[in-house]
Amino acid sequence: MPVTSSTRLAVGEAFARRDAAGRRLAEDAERIARACRDMAARFHRGGKLIVFGNGGAGTDASHVAVEFMHPVIVGKRALPAMALGNDAATVTGVTAREGFAEVFAHQIRHWADPADIALGISPDGACANVLRGLETARELGLYTMALLGGDGGAVARSPAVDQALIARSCDPAVVKEIHVTTYHVLWELVHVFFAQTVPPGSAGSETGEPETSARTAGRAGRASEGDGDRDVEAVR
Secondary structure, three states: OOOOHHHHHHHHHHHHHHHHHHHHHHHOHHHHHHHHHHHHHHHHOOOOEEEEEOOHHHHHHHHHHHHHHOOOOOOOOOOOEEEOOOOHHHHHHHHHHHOHHHHHHHHHHHHOOOOOEEEEEEOOOOOHHHHHHHHHHHHOOOEEEEEEEOOOHHHHHOOOOOEEEEEOOOOHHHHHHHHHHHHHHHHHHHHHHHHHEOOOOOOOOOOOOEOOOHHHHHHOOOOOOOOOOOEEEEEO
């Protein structure tokens, strides 16, 4: 069957949607790098990454966790991470007794330490259990992040989220693809900042916060020297 002009147009439009979303992600490079800096500091403090989401976002959570735990690039350091949807018995058990809204919050209360990082993934920002998990994490002192879609929803508006990155698209496929790209960038830059961070208790550092020059911070995505306060930004 020949490829018609309308088919070529449809293919072009499909790639244009992805190209626009990818360019907007790149425009948010500085804030993404800042999040990676803060994540690296938490790892140096002995923290771990706790990731969670529903359905397809749950498989993203598993993907994120395994990439940190078992890097596919030889020579990259393994960093502790876990996905809260991986244990079906725990998920169904908590759901049966406490309700689905508590499925992540319950696990965070029992698994998390204050030095940890909580990353919630929600394609529309409207997942009540993801929000509840992030709220619980914030109460416990974790650094909280969210990968969101649409307009960011209730999760983006919550004061419990330190860093929210929003793929501004109504197309769930595009949101998914932007999320995959985003967490691959997070993984890559966390390693950049981890290598530049002075560990707690070592000479020259009392806190384990990253010590980077303006030049090296620029190479890592023009990361600013901000204080790590709540920073909700959109990948428009």
